[in-house]
Every structure is written in structure tokens, then in C-alpha cells.
Amino acid sequence: MRYEMPTTAKAAAGLLAKEKGRAFVLAGGTDLLVKMKAGVVEPDLIVDIKAIKGMKDIKKSAGGFVIGAAVPCVALSENAALTKAWPGVVEAANLIGSKQVQGRCTMSGNLCNASPAADSVPALIAAGAKVSIISAKGSRKVAVEDVTTGVGRTSLKKGEFVTAIELPAKKPKSGDAYLRFIPRTEMDIAVVSCAVNVSLDAKGMITKARVVLGAVAITALLVKDAASAIVGTKLDDAAKAKLAAACSAACKPIDDKRGTVEFRTEVAGVLARRAAEIAYARAGGKQ
Amino acid sequence: MSLDSMNPALVEKHFKVIGTRVARPDGVDKVTGRARYGADAAMPGQLVGLVLRSPHAHAQIVKIDISKAVKLAGVKAVITSADFPDHTQGDRGMMDILENCMARGKALYDGHAVAAVAAIDAATARKALKLINVTYKILPHVTDVDEALQIHAPVLHPHIYTEGLSEKPTAASNWNKHGEYGHGDVDAGFKEADMVISRSYKTEQTHQGYIEPHSALASVSPDGSAEMFVCTQGHFVYRNQCATLLGLDANKLRVTASEIGGGFGGKTHVWAEPLALALSRKANRPVKLTMSREEVFRCTGPTSSTSIDVKIGAKKDGTITAAWAELRYQGGCFPSNWAELGAMTAFACYDLKNVKTVSKDAVVNRPKTAAYRAPSAPMAAFAVENTIDEVAKAIGMDPIDFRIKNAAKQGTKSSYGPVYGPIGIGPTLEAAKNHPHMKAPLGKNMGRGMACGFWFNFGGQTCVDVNVTPDGNVTIAQGTIDVGGSRASIAMAVAEELGVTYNQVRSIIADTSSLGHNDMTDGSRGTFSTSKAAIFAARNAITVLRDRAAKIWEIPASEVEWRDGAAHAKGVNHGNRTPLSLKEIAAQAGQTGGPIAGHAETVADNAGVSFATHIADVETDPETGRSLIKRYTVIQDAGKAMHPSYVEGQYQGGAAQGIGWALNEEYVYGKDGRLQNAAFLDYRIPVCSDLPFIDTQILEIPNPNHPYGVRGVGETSIVPPLAAVSIAVTNATGVRQTHIPMSPPRVLKSLKTKKK
Amino acid sequence: MGVHVRSTVNGDAVEFTCPEDEVLLDVLRNRLGLTGAKEGCGTGDCGACSVILDGRLVCSCLVLGAEMDGKVVETIEGMADGAKLHPLQQHFIDGAALQCGVCTPGFLMAADALLRKNPDPTEEEIRFGLAGNLCRCTGYDKIVRAVQAAAKEMRG
Numbered sequence A: 001m002r003y004e005m006p007t008t009a010k011a012a013a014g015l016l017a018k019e020k021g022r023a024f025v026l027a028g029g030t031d032l033l034v035k036m037k038a039g040v041v042e043p044d045l046i047v048d049i050k051a052i053k054g055m056k057d058i059k060k061s062a063g064g065f066v067i068g069a070a071v072p073c074v075a076l077s078e079n080a081a082l083t084k085a086w087p088g089v090v091e092a093a094n095l096i097g098s099k100q101v102q103g104r105c106t107m108s109g110n111l112c113n114a115s116p117a118a119d120s121v122p123a124l125i126a127a128g129a130k131v132s133i134i135s136a137k138g139s140r141k142v143a144v145e146d147v148t149t150g151v152g153r154t155s156l157k158k159g160e161f162v163t164a165i166e167l168p169a170k171k172p173k174s175g176d177a178y179l180r181f182i183p184r185t186e187m188d189i190a191v192v193s194c195a196v197n198v199s200l201d202a203k204g205m206i207t208k209a210r211v212v213l214g215a216v217a218i219t220a221l222l223v224k225d226a227a228s229a230i231v232g233t234k235l236d237d238a239a240k241a242k243l244a245a246a247c248s249a250a251c252k253p254i255d256d257k258r259g260t261v262e263f264r265t266e267v268a269g270v271l272a273r274r275a276a277e278i279a280y281a282r283a284g285g286k287q
Numbered sequence B: 001m002s003l004d005s006m007n008p009a010l011v012e013k014h015f016k017v018i019g020t021r022v023a024r025p026d027g028v029d030k031v032t033g034r035a036r037y038g039a040d041a042a043m044p045g046q047l048v049g050l051v052l053r054s055p056h057a058h059a060q061i062v063k064i065d066i067s068k069a070v071k072l073a074g075v076k077a078v079i080t081s082a083d084f085p086d087h088t089q090g091d092r093g094m095m096d097i098l099e100n101c102m103a104r105g106k107a108l109y110d111g112h113a114v115a116a117v118a119a120i121d122a123a124t125a126r127k128a129l130k131l132i133n134v135t136y137k138i139l140p141h142v143t144d145v146d147e148a149l150q151i152h153a154p155v156l157h158p159h160i161y162t163e164g165l166s167e168k169p170t171a172a173s174n175w176n177k178h179g180e181y182g183h184g185d186v187d188a189g190f191k192e193a194d195m196v197i198s199r200s201y202k203t204e205q206t207h208q209g210y211i212e213p214h215s216a217l218a219s220v221s222p223d224g225s226a227e228m229f230v231c232t233q234g235h236f237v238y239r240n241q242c243a244t245l246l247g248l249d250a251n252k253l254r255v256t257a258s259e260i261g262g263g264f265g266g267k268t269h270v271w272a273e274p275l276a277l278a279l280s281r282k283a284n285r286p287v288k289l290t291m292s293r294e295e296v297f298r299c300t301g302p303t304s305s306t307s308i309d310v311k312i313g314a315k316k317d318g319t320i321t322a323a324w325a326e327l328r329y330q331g332g333c334f335p336s337n338w339a340e341l342g343a344m345t346a347f348a349c350y351d352l353k354n355v356k357t358v359s360k361d362a363v364v365n366r367p368k369t370a371a372y373r374a375p376s377a378p379m380a381a382f383a384v385e386n387t388i389d390e391v392a393k394a395i396g397m398d399p400i401d402f403r404i405k406n407a408a409k410q411g412t413k414s415s416y417g418p419v420y421g422p423i424g425i426g427p428t429l430e431a432a433k434n435h436p437h438m439k440a441p442l443g444k445n446m447g448r449g450m451a452c453g454f455w456f457n458f459g460g461q462t463c464v465d466v467n468v469t470p471d472g473n474v475t476i477a478q479g480t481i482d483v484g485g486s487r488a489s490i491a492m493a494v495a496e497e498l499g500v501t502y503n504q505v506r507s508i509i510a511d512t513s514s515l516g517h518n519d520m521t522d523g524s525r526g527t528f529s530t531s532k533a534a535i536f537a538a539r540n541a542i543t544v545l546r547d548r549a550a551k552i553w554e555i556p557a558s559e560v561e562w563r564d565g566a567a568h569a570k571g572v573n574h575g576n577r578t579p580l581s582l583k584e585i586a587a588q589a590g591q592t593g594g595p596i597a598g599h600a601e602t603v604a605d606n607a608g609v610s611f612a613t614h615i616a617d618v619e620t621d622p623e624t625g626r627s628l629i630k631r632y633t634v635i636q637d638a639g640k641a642m643h644p645s646y647v648e649g650q651y652q653g654g655a656a657q658g659i660g661w662a663l664n665e666e667y668v669y670g671k672d673g674r675l676q677n678a679a680f681l682d683y684r685i686p687v688c689s690d691l692p693f694i695d696t697q698i699l700e701i702p703n704p705n706h707p708y709g710v711r712g713v714g715e716t717s718i719v720p721p722l723a724a725v726s727i728a729v730t731n732a733t734g735v736r737q738t739h740i741p742m743s744p745p746r747v748l749k750s751l752k753t754k755k756k
Numbered sequence C: 001m002g003v004h005v006r007s008t009v010n011g012d013a014v015e016f017t018c019p020e021d022e023v024l025l026d027v028l029r030n031r032l033g034l035t036g037a038k039e040g041c042g043t044g045d046c047g048a049c050s051v052i053l054d055g056r057l058v059c060s061c062l063v064l065g066a067e068m069d070g071k072v073v074e075t076i077e078g079m080a081d082g083a084k085l086h087p088l089q090q091h092f093i094d095g096a097a098l099q100c101g102v103c104t105p106g107f108l109m110a111a112d113a114l115l116r117k118n119p120d121p122t123e124e125e126i127r128f129g130l131a132g133n134l135c136r137c138t139g140y141d142k143i144v145r146a147v148q149a150a151a152k153e154m155r156g
């Protein structure tokens, strides 16, 4: 195995493109090194992206935030502007692992690892985030929901990697929230999770919503029916019941060591309702 | 010796050192990273050992081809069961241990060792494992205890015929042992009852979850002498087992115990150690074999999963008229008697006229189980205490008053046979009743549960050396492993006896060639038995000290008494002499007869049974089934708390383990018989944010069989939590919880039954 | 094969060569003789291997040795000031916050990192701050209390 630590994105893309064997990007390493230890992956080349200029920066622009692919999740919560604008995303990213894991793990790694239970992914999708992807041939931007295609699978092509995640500017009277269900209070992988992002009009009526479920299908699910269930409402009880039902209906979970189909389906609805309440309150809505 | 003279705790309570909270001798090393645990040592030229394990739950090993692995550069030894000829001389228990260390002909569980390698580094060893080619013929498997007991279940061992039945069965089965305990006439008792409740319960398999994986560093010389540095709860036991299994002489195998990073019963017999020794013997170099966390979960000794039926009858006035239980435990792939132990403990808290327990021990395709802190008792208490709670409520009595009314006391004939001496069940219940916790208000979705627990406690073989150094200080060599501060407690006992300060006394764990045999630290025997031996050793040293003082003074030893750390001459003739301190006597040892020491070898029986009562407040989310512990109180009898902080620590640690078991810890096996959650991320032991502070109350009802009244305290604290927490969840949700752990999916499902 | 690395460990300049896939924990334990950090799991789940890397708490089992060039590492061996124990170390001993002690180095590093960021944490902040460190012996009670006591002393 070779280890490279390029200082430019171009050089990194070049290394990834040239490698004939199995090449892996290394961000925080909190998934990659675990898989290497278990012998599940055996890289021929590791390209560490942490020394690439700008990759560890969080930039605020008129259009929102650009979060470098090597920004450890703990740094997100240390950024006051980001935390104020996208509390749901920052909370989701800060649910990953422990303080120790927080010091290393990245949202880009969380996304590219493509686990259905990844915590930051539903929140990013709900927020309408995009990713910047670079390769030796050039760069492109795609919506976060278009990155993961299956368990451990992404739409990234050989030689491509993520350089940043872009969060849009926060709209007035909007709010986001993310909740996950774990049996313990920390150090667990989500059994089911839900992110909600809502925008309100002056009267507190929901005008736009994005509702995303995690850990109930092979990828995070953007549930349009769940969003329609609450758009045009003030999140009254009937709307919440419809939201919960739509979420439960959208689940395509499996039975595994972490939970059952029955449990995931039911709790998806419960979390959706609770997350919606938080997002609605954050948007300035009063129930 | 009369009881009173042996037990000053009963006649005078003026301890100077015992009962204080001194700093432990290994403290600084442990907070600075200096302390050496199992994996922290190295020997010159050492190799890395790794083990190849079966991916199948049950399979015939048709062939093992090691030829490619042997040829890989850097590989120094490859071993299989062929390297372990049978030296057990018909000892079936030892044979089971050997077969567990390395499969012989059949893999009996997912993770069963089939071969091992030693190589110059880990990468080479890993490569070598991949080059070993094992041909398996997969056999049908069974992992559930009730299924294993069915007639059509796949039979693991053709030689197991149920033991303990009046007639030998006609066919081999997985039911290895039948047992019965009790007295009186339960049928008649149930007829007398106004209310009879029967319930069935299940508990899943859990692991001790010690943070330090097993590690052994072994070196065998061509002349047959060997040494091993290893983390263990009993290095003498490991020495004896390894010597037997490898055909070595016990006197030539010197085992040094590392600091131990937790055991709780899981480091009481050998797993990888014989492999490390065999690899070293074959490679002719030291070999270090350290398990990965995955191996610890898959291949060491977790505790039983169980299935238990309980029936209790009572009169309206609260008298229990009869109690019956059948307990079925799986012991993993080799015979055990865990169900029997569970049957003995099940009703031990109560004074019963008619009681009967039946035990069925079974083998299944899971790892060979080991002890886990008060082994077998927590599951039995879970089933019995829930039924007790239900009966009390059914007859309209407060469950705590119901327990107080039926509690065992001095003179009670216990459900497993012996008659109790002075015991603490009544006092812990009274203390619980009066505890502010019992009166604190409960919030929304909250419930409170309380439950009792019992453990036997063990004594066993112990020996201790006390040596006075020329400068007048004292060293102790003990042979029981210090798992949580016992070196401090032992030094305290010797300081107390000699009348010197704690700082003048230091205790170390001697290696197996420096001291006689010692049983391991289990059964809560560590501090109980070792302090008892240490006290006797110190008293023997005092006899020597008095002799030496007598020599110096040239008076009869009978005219010398020892008090406050010095020899005092007594009587009209000598009473005015200036006392001789330990330091002064030690300084002249060379002239008065040589080194000053005291030894003691004992079988410390009558460890003093132990009881506890716990109170738990739990909040259960009715929409997700998730439970959180909001408040927890442990009340337990310690006999005498030698070092109160360490006693509290045992109470808190046991309670936390029990809480984890009650809520989320379990082995999850797939349909293929493979363990699915062999990692801390999915085997969910409590993390810091899962728990509140755990309040403790130490009661001291002296054990008449220890000079200071000490009882074992290490284990009982894990017995009540499964019951206390499940009763709390039952009270929070209104649905009786009968399946441990009460994981959110399980609780949520149980709530559905209520809604219907 | 192997990468050559220069970094600073507990204030000392160190140099080592390690295979590309070797983790920092193994470098510390097997190459630099610093066995204070323990391997409880090797997969980030237990925190026994915790060290502070460029000011951030990490699991040394989830960092490559190859990444260490130019980096600054603090381990348990560097916590005391010569013979004088750090207040956290002293309170762990005095408050019986360790039983077997194998988790202790990790807890001390995590508690140190926590108090540097938040000198006056609530009980809840301590509990969540230490949730990445498993202890099987103590039930955490005395660990939390020792951190509270040390924090109080350090605030003066």
C-alpha cells in the first residue's frame, strides 16, 4: 500500500486517476481505517486530502457556506454563523461517534462512505446541499441526494472525489432539525432517523418542506409525500399525523442487529413528527 | 478459637487503618500510563501470534492444509489440534477446555479456533492465516436454549447423556445436567395459597465486556522451562491448566500476572494462552498473542442465555405458601452447571416453607461460557423478583412490605440447603424502605422498581507472605489478582495488625514460582480470603517479633506483648522497659535469628453470604420504547468495608453492568448461527451519558468467619438490577416485562399487546 | 516500503519509520515505547487509545502513523509535570476513579481535552464529553466526580 499526501486537488485527482489498483481518499479515516482493520478493504493507494489547501476551511459567502471536504465535524459546531443558519445539519454532524471521532470525521466522508445510517446525510439533503466533485478532467456539482446509490456505493466515478459541501443561504423564516433513534444516549449508529427543513410565510403557514429519512432503505429517502402532508399547514395535529403516516409508508427497512422492520417503520413516523416540531419552532412558527 | 476472639469486629470496633480511604499502591502507575497490562510487555525476539477461527456455527473439520502458510517467509510456526496431544488423563473438564482452545475434528461455534500461526510481524501472520485452507462439512446448528432441549435438535456431542436423572437416558442429547433443590411440599403449599402467579421469562446472552482484551506473552525454552506474562484473574490456575494441557511440569512454567484490565469472571480459564505456549514451543521463540475485540466477543466466555418459569403462591396476609421454578440455561458448546447455580440462588432471599427449583443445563453452538459476576444469579433474580412483585400487587400489598414479611433471617433454612447465620437481607430491605429515594416523586412516563439479590461468596485456597524489611517496613506477597484495589486493602489489614501506618506496608502480586497455589480472584473471594490469610500471616510475624524482642531484652516471650507497632514488656519485672519499635527490632534481625517474616496458608471457607436491595427509577418513552435510568440506589451488606471507596466502586460497577444487561446488552445471532454484533458499537454497554450517579449505602453486618467481619462484596451488586430495572419499566409502562434486555424494539412491541 | 515521519510527542522530537497502514496507536506502543495508550477495540469504540493530536482529542487507533509528519501528539505519559501529577490524575487516585485502570489513560486524556475547552462543565457536559470512553468497572460515578473535583481545583 502507498500513502500520498498531495497539497493540491489537481494532484490528488491525478493520483486517483492514475492508480491501477484500489485507490481510496482518506479524510478523517473513521470509516476507512475501521474497514482496513477488519480486512474489508485493502487499498493499494491512500490519498490523504487533509493537506490540500482550503480543504479544511469553512467559507461563508452570499450564497451560503462552502465546507471543505477535510473539515472535521467538531469544527462545524465551533462556527457560530453556520450553527445559527443550519442547526439541524450541525447537530446531525455532531451526533457522529464520540468527541474523539468528532475530531477527525468529516461530512464528506460520511456521505462518500454511503452507509444508509449516515447521520449528516439526511440533514444535508433536507437542507438542499450540493457537493463539488473534482477529477483530472474538471469539476461538477450535484445534489447530495444524487451521491449515494446504494449501500457503500456512490455515483462518483473513478478518479473523482468530493472537494466541498455547499449549503445554501438560509431563507428567512426557515428552520431545520435532525433526530435519530439510538438505544443508548451516545456511541450508536442510527436505527432510524429523520431530518426536516421547513420555510414559513408571515402567518406561520408552511410554504416549503423537505423531509428525509435515514436507515430505513438502502439510501437516505427524500419523502415528497411527507413534505406535502405539512405544506399549507401550521403543523397542526392532523398534519403531524399525516406526516408520520407518510414517513412510515415510505420506509423500506430491513430486520438487522440494530432494529426490526416493524420498529423502524413505526419510529420513523414518531421522529418525523418530533423533528418537524423542532424545525417549525426554529423557523419561528408557534403551535 | 472462639468466634468472639477471632472476630474483634463483634467485640470492639476501634480500627485505625481499616475503614479509611487510603491511596492504592498502583494508583500513580495507572494514572501515568506506566502500569503494565497484558499487551504492554515485550520479550527479545518475540513473534506475533494470530488465530484462524471457524466461520461456521457447527461443522466437521474435514481437512486443514497448512502447507502454503508454513512456506511463507517470516512464518515461524503453524499449529493445529495435532500439536496438542491429549495429556488430560481422562479429565473431561480439562479436555473440554483443550477442545475449546483448539477445535478437535469439529468446530462447535462461530469463532472456534482451528489453527494458529506465529510470524515475525502482524502483516505476515495475517497473510499466513489466509494461506491456511480448511475444508468444512457444515452441520445443522442450534443456538437457542429451549430449541437445544427439543428432541429433534441437532446433538452437539455424542457422549453427553443427561446427568442427575434417576435413570440414565437412552440417547445422547444437549441436556447435560438435571438438578433439583428445595424442601417442603410445594403442591400442598400452592393449595394453601389465595393467589398463585405463574410466568415465563427469557434473558439473552451477555459478555463481561472488560476493556482489556486477553493477551499472553509466552516463552518456552528447549529445556522445557517456560514463562508467561498474561492478564488473568488467576495466574496459578492458568499455570496449572496450561501445564496440564501442554504436558509441562507446573514447577517449570512461571506465570507472571500483568495488571488486569477487567475480568468479571471472563479471565478465569484459558483460551489463547495454551496456543501462545504451543506456538512458542514450536517456533522456539517468545510469542505474543493478543486477541482483537472481535475475538473477545466471538471466542471468549460470555454468560448464559436463559429461559425460566416461575410460580409463586401467597396468602392474602402476605405469607408465601409455595415457590417453584424451572431454570434452563445454555452453557455454550460444553457442559456446564450454570442452571444449577441459578436454581440454588433463585429463592435464596426468602424464608420459605415449601420451595422447589429444577435446573436444566444445556449445550448449544455458542462459545463456551465463563463466569460473569455472580454467575447465573441475575437471571434467576430477574424471574423470581418480577413474580414476587406481581404476587404482592395481586394481593394488594406493597412489594417492599411483602418482601420484608418473607425475608430470610438468621436460622432460616435456605432454599438451597444450608441454614443461614447472621445475614443482611432484612436490614437492606428496611434501609430501602426508609431511603429518601423511595419517597421521591416520579415524573411523566417514569416508574420505580426495587428488587433483592443474593450471592454465596467463596473463600478457597490462599497463601500470603509478610516480610519485614531491614529498615523496618513491610512487604506482602499475595497470590490473588488485584482487580480493583485489593493490594491496598490487604496492606491495610497487615498495617492494622502490626500497628504501623499504611504507608509502611506494600503488597505485590507474586508470580507462580514465588508463592504456593492461590485460587483465582472470583466468587468475591479476593479481599475476603486474602485479607484473612494476610491477617494470620501478620499475626505469625508478630509472634516472631515478640520472640526477637524477648531475645533482645533477654526475657521470656510470654512477657512481651505487641501493641501500637511496638513490643512492650509486661509484668512487674519488666514493665518499665522502653518499648521496642518494629524498626528497632528489624535493625537487629541479623543478630537475633535472621529475617523476620510471617506466612499463612488457608482454605478460607464461610465467606459469608451477601444480600443487596436496589432501587431504580426509569423513564420509558411510550412512542419508542427507549428507557433511561434516572436514579439508582444500591444498598448492600459488606460485613465490614475495609476500604469504603473500593466497596462503593464494586457496588456501582456491578449495578452499571446489570443496568446494561437489563436495557441493551445482548448477543445477536443470525439464522446462520454467526454472531452479528462482535463490537462495542453494537454490543451496547452503558456509556457515561447513559447513567446517573449511583447512590450507595453500605451496611455492615459482620461475617463471623472473618477476623474483621468482612464479607465478599464484588458480585452481589449485579444480581438485583435486571429485576429492579424491569420492574421499573413495568411500572412505567403498565406492561410486565419478561424478556431481557428490554431493548426499545422489544418494549415497543410489548406495549402493543397492552393496546390491543 | 514504509514512511519516514518526524513529529513531536510530549514535547520531544521523534522520528520513526512505519508501514503505510500502521496506526498511530501501534507506532506509540510498539515503536516509541509509549504503552500508556491502550487498545481496547482498535475501531474507535472504546476511547482507551485516546491522545491529543494538534490540540484535538482523537482515537490513536483511527489515525495513520504516516499522517503524523509535522504533527504534535500528547499522550498520558506527558500529562504529569515531572513528579507532580496533573490535578486530574491526583483526583482520579484520591477519588477512587479507577478500578482496573485500563480505561484510565483514555479518560484522563478525554477529560483534559474537555476541561481545556470548557473549564466549568456541567455534569451532563462531562458525561457527554466522556461518552467516547468506555469503563466497565466503575459505573462512571467516581470518574465524573473526580473530573468535577479536578475542574474545581483547576479553576482555583
Ligand SMILES: Cc1cc2nc3c(=O)[nH]c(=O)nc-3n(C[C@H](O)[C@H](O)[C@H](O)COP(=O)(O)OP(=O)(O)OC[C@H]3O[C@@H](n4cnc5c(N)ncnc54)[C@H](O)[C@@H]3O)c2cc1C
Residues within 6 Å of the ligand: A024, A025, A026, A027, A028, A029, A030, A031, A032, A033, A034, A049, A069, A095, A096, A097, A098, A101, A104, A105, A106, A107, A108, A109, A110, A111, A112, A113, A117, A118, A119, A120, A156, A160, A161, A162, A163, A187, A188, A189, A190, B681, C043, C044, C045
Ligand atoms: C466509533 C465510531 C462511531 C461512529 N458513529 C457514527 C455515527 O454515529 N453516525 C454516523 O453517521 N457515522 C458514524 N461513524 C462512521 C464515521 O465516523 C462517519 O461516517 C464519518 O463521517 C466518516 O468520515 P471520515 O472523514 O472519517 O471518512 P473516511 O473514513 O476518511 O472516509 C470514508 C469513505 O469515504 C471516502 N471518502 C472520504 N472523503 C472523500 C471525499 N472527499 N471524496 C470521495 N470519497 C471520500 C473514503 O475513501 C472512504 O471510503 C462512526 C465511526 C466510528 C469509528
Ligand code: FES
Residues within 6 Å of the ligand: C038, C039, C040, C041, C042, C043, C044, C045, C046, C047, C048, C049, C050, C059, C060, C061, C062
Ligand atoms: S482502541 Fe481506539 S477506540 Fe478502542
Ligand code: FES
Residues within 6 Å of the ligand: B211, B261, B262, C097, C098, C099, C100, C101, C102, C103, C104, C134, C135, C136, C137, C138
Ligand atoms: S477502571 Fe476498569 S475499565 Fe475503567
